[in-house]
Amino acid sequence: MAKKLVSLENIVFKYEGQTRNAVDHVSFDIYEGEWLALVGHNGSGKSTLAKLLNGLQFPQEGSILVNGTELTEETVWEARSKIGMVFQNPDNQFVGATVQDDVAFGLENAGIPLPEMVKRVQNALNKVKMGSFLNQEPHHLSGGQKQRVAIAGVIALQPDLIILDEATSMLDPRGREEVLETVRELKEENLLTVISITHDLEEAAKADRMIVMNEGKLYRQGIPTDIFQMEGELIELGLDIPFSVKLSKEFKEHGIGLVKSHLTEEELVRELCELHSKM
């Protein structure tokens, strides 16, 4: 198995004035180079986890280790330089007046010298395919474009881990695809580690590993194929299952002799074809 990048050990977190723990004795590890999908219904504690990972909140119990160093008030800035976040609302994280200013914002904070900054800004924007929008103002951009700029802002800082906190939930289908495609490419290219917090199960199906959260607790973790075996249970948790899984189940129930389980439509089509040719 690959190297552990972040470990969560027995984390407990409660918001002030709340009776229930928002995060309740949760432990898991994040490995270098993986795409981890964190799913759960609204209020299941998944966004709180994101805030804890970035030191925007600190757990009341347990500890978070980033590259072996415990995340505390003293080490938080160090940890933030390794963990980048993209938030849900594309407008409320766009700080700069123009695209290039926004990407530079994080670099300015890190005290990167100007010549290096110029290089990194252009580079990061090229990588998210926004290289020709340098001087564009945010209100002339689509949601998907703004999120890509936010991603550029994160990768310009060359972090080890990028957390997408429901980063596609306010986008239209085209914007969502743009953003996911961008992250996928970046991950392939730089071995970036990705945590994606989402309720888009189609997206989660493409992850390397999934964690299902329910009422603050870690409900289940595993590879998507295994997680989606528990279809009924997922629906009860307020989640959904990918279309191919749903369809595969229907086919089986109606006596079409499929044997495998299918996370993607391509797999399902393939087995149907094999079946058809055998007949």
Place this chain on the structure above:
Amino acid sequence: MLDKMILGRYVPVDSTVHKLDPRSKLLLVFLFVCIIFLANNLVTYGLVGLFTLLLLMLSKIPIRFLYNGLKPILFLIVFTFILHILFTKEGELLYKLGWLEIYDGGLRQGLFISLRFTFLILVTSLLTLTTNPISITDGMETLLHPFKKWKLPVHELSLMMSIALRFIPTLMEETDKIMKAQMARGVDFTSGPLKERIKAIIPLLVPLFVSAFKRAEELAIAMEARGYRGGEGRTKYRQLKWQTADTLLMLSLVVLTIFLVLLRS
């Protein structure tokens, strides 16, 4: 409703004035406001007018925009002019009809004050018409930099200003959306007695404030997550470039000042 605001909006045209450093343009406005008070006769006003005209021509801003900038205060200019004609009783009597007496001094004063007004407005709107707001902020930050010694939070102020500018279009859009949503629920913003209309603002203002606060909170979190912890140790991405044209502009102002001093009566 809100989309009719054109006054003072940045008009991106490629011109010499647009390319000037925001600092020199800011200084221009500041100095211009001072030296315009040196003018006190036809020749000096003529000079100032010529200077203004030259700048306007260099800026390539369509006349329409300049007129739009002047329109809201046109009334004020005409009003002062008339006031002076009617009530300043200095110099030679030029015309008399019943109680109406027009003096040569009144005419001159009215004309001069109106001209002064017009020139001031034109030059200041030239700043906003040819410089995008964020460059103005940059210029101010650099110009105010020396005041940091006296604990003026220059960096914070300019960051605040640039964020405010960046969010103006977003908030305008939001206002429009909330307005529409409340109109669909039967609110009438445009007619009815004044009291009703003031009451109608509440369903607009409350959601607007709620959302602005939420935005501010999320923005603060996003800024923190991106490593923002005050101006200390930050580098700067935007760099200003002082060029020959800027020096020339400053020199021409000096020359103008000298002539004004020599030619005023």
Place this chain on the structure above:
Amino acid sequence: MRITLQDVEYRYQINTPFEHLALHDVNIDIEPGSYTAIIGHTGSGKSTLLQHFNALLKPTKGSVTIGDRRIESGRKEKELRGIRSNVGIVFQFPEHQLFEETVEKDICFGPMNFGASEKDAKDRARKALKQVGMAEEILEKSPFDLSGGQMRRVAIAGVLAMEPDVLVLDEPTAGLDPRGRMEIMDMFYQLHKERGISTILVTHSMEDAARYADEIIIMHRGTVFKKGTPLDIFSQPEQLLELGLDVPDTVRFQLKLQKELGIRFERICLSVDDLVSEVKTVMGRGNQ
């Protein structure tokens, strides 16, 4: 109530240097009691179009007829409340319009603006709250103390309490989790069936369009690109894909399977049941 748009054009910031054409040559007829879905990309003119349905925007050319009122370009319109009380709009992220101290007051706001008595409005608020699946205890709470999903429901109740004949929905489920999405869409469909409310749904979800609508209108670059029943529209999936729009999951799957198998199914499948039975037929045929 019927809504008819005739040769509608809309320009933003008309007669300014920032003028921008958002709609042109739009002809639409929404029949009483129908369920229409409007689909298209962001920027295709959907949002501008929907604001014409209750005269929030007035066409810059052409006319809009809402019931017996005719809104024409270039004419001053007075007293539009009648139209607005008959055509309710649930905007995107409707929770952003909440402002009162209590849920009850907020839901009553619309009905009372349109002249309902306080008692009547309160009755309606209770009914509307039930429709959106929430308990009455919440009436006295501040809407700002609710969760995001609850706020959405309260805001929708505020529109339902106006008891409109026509309901315009702009992406009413954006940002909700899968369960919330389904509950809300089913609720609107039930209202449509039980009370015959004409429903106009603006959506990106081809699933919802295929499942609920009688008629689909595709908007593209400010005008109507195509309209027809879901079967008409999705029978030519190539056209949609060319515009960069999606097709329902079932259709997409059917296309992939057809391509791999090198055959064509007899019909286009808009539901999982259709798809299962078509696949069974094909597999059965292979068997013989």
